[in-house]
Amino acid sequence: MLILTTTEVAAAEITESLGLVRGTTVRTRHWGHNLIAAFKGLVGGEVHEYTKVIAEAREEALDRMKAEAFALGADAVVGFRFATSEVAKNCAEVVAYGTAVKVVRPDQG
Amino acid sequence: MMLDPDNRHPEEPPPGEDELMAMAFADGELGAEEAAAFATRLKSDPALLRLVAEHRALDALARQVGHPEPAEIDWARLKADPTHRGSTVAGWVLLTASALIGAAVASGSFLLDDSVPFPARALAGAGVLGLALLFSAVLRRRLRAIPLDPYRHVQR
Structure with missing residues (x-):
């Protein structure tokens, strides 16, 4: 499935908008990772523990959004965006959303 | 990625309109109508089609030879x-x-x-x-x- 941040699909025509699709997740690492991350906060540099939790949350939210788009019979999602917030300390909340559309390529008639 | 016409060998002629369009098409940078019109042209212009294929192959090659995340190892x-x-x-x-x-x-x-x-x-x-x-x-x-x-x- 094509996921685009643009509102148009190059080389194809959007024939139908199926509406908003979104996926949400909140993830965290276990206490041990948070402890190590706290120590890294004292010395600086990349906090891999949190990079990983954000990446996990991003992929999960994206997959959930795709599943919703598939369920609607979409060919693509346009205007795709990620949004993040923190609902609890050391938790990553990621929302992936966009507009599910059906498209027709010129060579498909 | 549009190729900067100035970023070429001095003896190399500047890219023509078709080459610039082919690069933009290969990179997905054309608008919907422009891309659709260009796709129609591709059906009847093998040279243009080859140009697009070359740019797509170059893109793929660039991705392969590009360094991975330097810190991984x-x-x-x-x-x-x-x-x-x-x-x-x-x-x-x-x-x-x-x-x-x-x-x-x-x-x-x-x-x-x-x-x-x-x-x-x-x-x-x-x-x-x-x-x-x-x-x-x-x-x-x-x-x-x-x-x-x-x-x-x-x-x-």
């Missing part, structure tokens, strides 16, 4: 460093052991302290047991969910 090496591993393992063992033993001693001394009224000890004991049961339920659920969680291996 270094991170792995640092993580595998014996001193790092040893101090991390020792640190966790000491911390876990002291936390468990400390909690057991503190709970035991409070619950077995006859100077504390029995209702207070019973209440505290029930609270500790409740917390332990809740934690074990969450831990058990997590351990059972780990094999079903496809996102655990996502690194960044």
Whole structure:
């Protein structure tokens, strides 16, 4: 499935908008990772523990959004965006959303 | 990525309109109408089609020869460093052991302290047991969910 941040699909025509699709997740690492991350906060540099939790949350939210788009019979999602917030300390909340559309390529008639 | 016409060999002629369009098409930079019109042209223009294919192949090649994340190997090496591993393992063992033993001693001394009224000890004991049961339920659920969680291996 094509996921685009643009509102148009190059080389194809959007024939139908199926509406908003979104996926949400909140993830965290276990206490041990948070402890190590706290120590890294004292010395600086990349906090891999949190990079990983954000990446996990991003992929999960994206997959959930795709599943919703598939369920609607979409060919693509346009205007795709990620949004993040923190609902609890050391938790990553990621929302992936966009507009599910059906498209027709010129060579498909 | 549109190729800068000036970023070419001095003897190389500047790219024509078709080449610029082919590059933009290959990179998905054309608008919907423009791309559709260009796609129609491709059907009847083999030379133009070849140009698009060449640019797509160059893109793929550039991605293959491009350096991966430079720190990938270094991170792995640092993580595998014996001193790092040893101090991390020792640190966790000491911390876990002291936390468990400390909690057991503190709970035991409070619950077995006859100077504390029995209702207070019973209440505290029930609270500790409740917390332990809740934690074990969450831990058990997590351990059972780990094999079903496809996102655990996502690194960044």
